[in-house]
Amino acid sequence: MLSLIVPTYNERENVRVLYRRTVEALDGEDFEIVFVDDSHDDTPDEIRRLAAEDSRVRLLHRMERGLATAVIDGFRIARGDMLAVIDGDLQHPPEILANLLRVQRETRADLVVPSRYIAGGDPGGLSWPRRVLSLGGRALAHILLRESRATTDPMSGCFIVSRAAAVPILNTRPKGFKILLELMVRGNVQRTVDVPYAFAARDAGQSKLGWKTQADYLRQLLDLVTVNPDNTRFFLFALIGGTGVAVNAALFALMTSGYFDLVPYGALLASLIASHVALLWNFIWNTSITWRDRFRADQIWRHAFRYLVVAEFGALLTALVLLMLRGIGVEFNLLDQLVGILAGVLFTYRLNDRWTFLQHAPALQTERTMRR
Ligand code: GDD
Numbered sequence: 206m207l208s209l210i211v212p213t214y215n216e217r218e219n220v221r222v223l224y225r226r227t228v229e230a231l232d233g234e235d236f237e238i239v240f241v242d243d244s245h246d247d248t249p250d251e252i253r254r255l256a257a258e259d260s261r262v263r264l265l266h267r268m269e270r271g272l273a274t275a276v277i278d279g280f281r282i283a284r285g286d287m288l289a290v291i292d293g294d295l296q297h298p299p300e301i302l303a304n305l306l307r308v309q310r311e312t313r314a315d316l317v318v319p320s321r322y323i324a325g326g327d328p329g330g331l332s333w334p335r336r337v338l339s340l341g342g343r344a345l346a347h348i349l350l351r352e353s354r355a356t357t358d359p360m361s362g363c364f365i366v367s368r369a370a371a372v373p374i375l376n377t378r379p380k381g382f383k384i385l386l387e388l389m390v391r392g393n394v395q396r397t398v399d400v401p402y403a404f405a406a407r408d409a410g411q412s413k414l415g416w417k418t419q420a421d422y423l424r425q426l427l428d429l430v431t432v433n434p435d436n437t438r439f440f441l442f443a444l445i446g447g448t449g450v451a452v453n454a455a456l457f458a459l460m461t462s463g464y465f466d467l468v469p470y471g472a473l474l475a476s477l478i479a480s481h482v483a484l485l486w487n488f489i490w491n492t493s494i495t496w497r498d499r500f501r502a503d504q505i506w507r508h509a510f511r512y513l514v515v516a517e518f519g520a521l522l523t524a525l526v527l528l529m530l531r532g533i534g535v536e537f538n539l540l541d542q543l544v545g546i547l548a549g550v551l552f553t554y555r556l557n558d559r560w561t562f563l564q565h566a567p568a569l570q571t572e573r574t575m576r577r
């Protein structure tokens with residue numbers, strides 16, 4: 206059975222239309238619709254009327270706020286082995302549900318996400334400022350949480366997930382809005398499939414997303430970053446890299462400010478010195494924090510040498526990306542360098558993790574493996 210969870214907060218004009226369109230879309234399916242409502246208007250009365258007409262409709266009326274917890278509370282009382290979530294304001298057209306179900310059955314995926322960002326999809330219903338925020342938020346999620354890369358739309362408020370995959374989050378109380386991210390990072394999701402759809406404009410009621418939601422989102426990301434050690438490591442690496450940039454710039458400014466004219470050979474030498482001091486700075490913190498579990502005093506020179514090699518390759522990659530971007534006509538001086546830096550950071554992180562700070566197996570174990 207499919208349990209469709211619909212979180213609602215002051216959606217009185219939308220629930221009946223949503224109900225009608227959903228029932229039509231799921232014609233012939235075994236399903237229930239669970240409204241989880243935190244409204245202060247008469248939305249719950251409207252839902253109670255629907256429930257009286259159709260026993261497949263249920264209402265959980267809560268006295269608190271929170272989109273993510275509303276969805277989780279819905280999951281907890283749901284009877285289905287498949288769980289779906291859809292917004293109550295019709296921005297996710299209920300008609301897409303039939304397609305999501307079909308794709309789930311065909312692919313046996315335990316998570317199916319309708320996406321605005323693959324061919325055939327459309328973020329149309331988002332205003333331009335919301336679109337930029339959405340894309341920025343998505344990029345951040347993809348960079349910081351590797352699990353989120355399994356979908357092109359990790360911010361989606363609509364999806365189908367198997368109960369088995371959702372079990373690990375049933376006892377959590379996430380503060381943020383993005384329940385899908387919680388699922389992907391903390392859940393048991395093995396296989397994710399995207400299906401394109403067009404996000405609709407809201408025509409009744411108001412969005413509940415404000416500036417506070419953006420701040421909550423960042424907090425949620427930081428919280429989720431600590432779940433998977435690999436994500437935490439990358440986050441620390443990027444953070445330390447950021448301090449390295451500050452060290453680099455400060456040193457360069459100091460050495461070239463005529464007042465402390467420490468470098469008689471001018472800007473070139475100052476730049477080289479600043480870069481390499483920053484490199485050393487980064488190495489010290491990365492070896493003692495980011496990869497502290499792989500620290501070995503007897504390996505420190507080997508690690509340092511490899512770290513330097515990787516850093517030089519990273520700088521090279523940054524420059525190559527810059528050249529490529531210019532080649533295709535992207536010529537904002539800072540933007541192309543920033544994209545290059547991002548590529549460099551991702552690349553050097555991977556190489557440091559897989560090569561520089563490689564865990565060396567104890568000698569005995571290696572011998573045994575070889576004899577086998
Ligand atoms: N129960 C409950 N409690 N429901 C809530 C609450 C709450 O505190 N806050 C919002 N909702 C309900 C709304 O009534 C609506 O049905 C749904 O959750 C989404 O809220 P909106 O206010 O319409 O959010 P949005 O359209 O700005 O954002 C939606 O789309 C985004 C995609 O860009 C959400 O689904 C986001 O999670 C999604 O990222």
Ligand code: MN
Binds near residue numbers: 292407412
């Ligand atoms: Mn909405």
